[in-house]
Structure formats: C-alpha cells, structure tokens
Amino acid sequence: MPSQTFLNLDSKKQQKLLDAAMEEFSTVRYTEASVNHIIQQAGIPRGSFYMYFVDKDDLFSYILELNKKKIIAFTIDVIRSCQGNLEQSFLTLFDVFTDEIITHNLSRFLKNMFLYFSMYREKFERPGHDLFLQVKDVISTEELKEDDLEIVFHLFMHNLFVGITEAVKTNKVSDIRKQYRRIIHILCYGIYKEDKRC
Amino acid sequence: MPSQTFLNLDSKKQQKLLDAAMEEFSTVRYTEASVNHIIQQAGIPRGSFYMYFVDKDDLFSYILELNKKKIIAFTIDVIRSCQGNLEQSFLTLFDVFTDEIITHNLSRFLKNMFLYFSMYREKFERPGHDLFLQVKDVISTEELKEDDLEIVFHLFMHNLFVGITEAVKTNKVSDIRKQYRRIIHILCYGIYKEDKRC
C-alpha cells in the first residue's frame, strides 16, 4: 500500500505515477518491469518513489487493487443478469471477459495480467478475498447443496481465470471455450455417470 | 534446455552446477534467485554458465524437468494403490504430499516450489503435459462419464496443487485438508442438490 505521503500528493501527480506504472505493467511481464522505467516515464525522482512505495511489488499490488474494483463490478453485473444462477453466470463470464480482452483488445493491462502475472491472479482467487463478500448476496443458492458457497465460488472463479488465461495465451478462444464449458459442467454435475450419482 | 556443451560435461561438473542451483531454488523465491550466487556456489565462471544455459529461467526449467520425474512416479504409485479410483487417489495424494513436504519436511525444493513458484506450477498442470500421458492408463474410467479424461484429470491435479500450496503457505494443514476434501466431493458429485441432479 502507498504511504500517506503518496496519498497526500495532489491527484495529478499521483495519476502521473499510476499512469506510468499501468503502462509498464501493461507492456512487459512482471519480472521485467522496472521501477527505473516507471519513474523516468513519470518524471519522478528516485528517492521520491521510495518515499511513496516500498518497492515494485507494493506499487503493483496497489495498481491491482484499483483495477480489482472494475472487475468486481463487472462480475456482479453479469451474475445479476443471470438471476444469480452460478452455472449460467460463469458460462457468460468467460464469454464476456474474453470478448473484452481478446476481440475488443481493450484493457491491455488486464490482458497482460492474465498472460504473465499468474502469481498475482491468485490475489483475486484466494478465499477470504473481498470479491466473494461483494458477490455472495447476488448468487442464488436455492438449488445448491448446503456446502460452503465460498469454496464453490472460488472453484468457479479459479477455473474461469485459468480458462481466460489459456484463451489469451493460446488465442484459440473457441477451443478453450469448449473445454471451459465442459469444466463448468463437471463442476455442476460431477464426474460420475448418472447411475453412480443417484 | 541446457546446451549440448553442458551435456558433454563430465557428470561431476554437471552435478555441481545442478546442486548449487537446487540449493538456490530451494532457499529463495524465484525472483530473488541469482545466477551470480549459483555460479559462485558451484565455482563455475560466469562465461561458462552462459555457455550452458540461456539464462536463469532456462536453468530452472531444466531443474524442474528433472524433479518432475520423481513427482510423476510418486503420483502413479498412489493412483495404483487406489486401484485407479480418481476420487480416492486424489484424497490420498493430498495427504501423502503434504505429509512429505510439511511433516517430514523433506524436499525443500518441492516446498519452495509450492510456496513461491506458482507460475511454474502451471508447467505441471497444463493440458498436453506428459504427466497425463503417463498416468492415464492407471486411472479406472468405468464409473466416469465419457467426458474427456484429460480435462477431468487436470481439474483434479490443479486443485490438488492449489490445496498443497495453501497448506504449505498457511501451515493450517487440517483446515485446508477439510476444504480440499470438500472440493474433491464437488468435483465428483457436483454442486447441485440431489433432486436437481437426477
């Protein structure tokens, strides 16, 4: 998290740094991203940067936090539009996300995140994350077993992210889509033949 | 992959470098691992290293490849001992792996891999990987739907790895174990109540 000093900065200066950081994190993979580039781009002296953030990771986490909000809002919208049905929501989420990222080629940051930042993807998926807290009320639980919804949700979320990553990476969207839909089916109905299930 | 030059080296010299690398990758996280340390430890000149490997990632991939074999053998053993039953196998795999890593504190490399190398964990989990090819014949498919076994297997594998990582990270093995077992149950029987399933 940024220091109070950073938050005290007038928002234009803040934004300049954040913009430079977004650009860097949207262009190269995490390992290659350098504080040097960012401060040069933003025109901020070295010492100042370390006054604001502990290090590259600290800055990245903050950037991620800011972007998370958009993703959460997006997700909630989709779930609502599917009347809270998990199965339908996650089928839709894949299409909506990949469309956003691949077809429209919007959000370079998001694309780069899925491509290279798998270790950070976890920050979204981990249980205890606020994503679930904000989403749980929108999910319809009537038809579900009384199992812990949080675990189920993360299972879906995780596989959604894996699917999107794979789609972005390989660019074979329709193949991966097929796979993904099968996975959702398994998550919903299990792996066993009918006779074993009942 | 290492250059032919490296493979031509007498095995003692090879091992010296690999040992140093294993030590490094077992101690610090990937980002912090440095070629410098490794060559110093191994007593190998800088230039020589770059004669053998392209860079740190190249070396790490090779190390991973070598270790993968052990893990695959391990996995096959467990599946065999469970008569090829997926559900039972993966329940057991979690216990066996966490026991190996946490309780016995064996394999520091494995532990470190689960802790810090999530981006590399993928190399195991990805479809198309030889792990599945070597394992598929051992799995009993009688009770399973005719769905693509590979997808199912990777779903299980993935969640196994996520579970182990979480267990190693938090050290709350029994909590994570409970969660994991619930996930396996969902994977096997789905998320819906009985009446919806049939």
Place this chain on the structure above:
DNA sequence: CACTATATATGACAAACTGTCATACAATTA
C-alpha cells in the same frame, strides 16, 4: 513574527546483477 519541529523532496552513490565478447586454450581433423 521568529524559531522549532516535522514532513517531504532529491539525486548521488554503493552494491549487486546480467549478458557479452575478445582472448586463450584444447581437441580434432586433414
């Protein structure tokens, strides 16, 4: 106002790391 204390800004710097390359050496072949 003058003075003090506290917060912020800055860039030079040491330490570390990476990948390359000219040079030296060894082995093999003609």
Place this chain on the structure above:
DNA sequence: TAATTGTATGACAGTTTGTCATATATAGTG
C-alpha cells in the same frame, strides 16, 4: 604440422535497486 572447431574465462559495460545525507517546505507555538 596447420587449420578448424569447440570450449573456457573473466573483464566489462550497462542496468537495476534501495539508501541516505542534505535541502526544502510546511505547520505549530510562544
């Protein structure tokens, strides 16, 4: 023996990172 090819080596240039002494601004106080 000479030439060709493969291997070894460490000095070097180019980066990067995080720190710190110093400078400057801001706020508080009597």
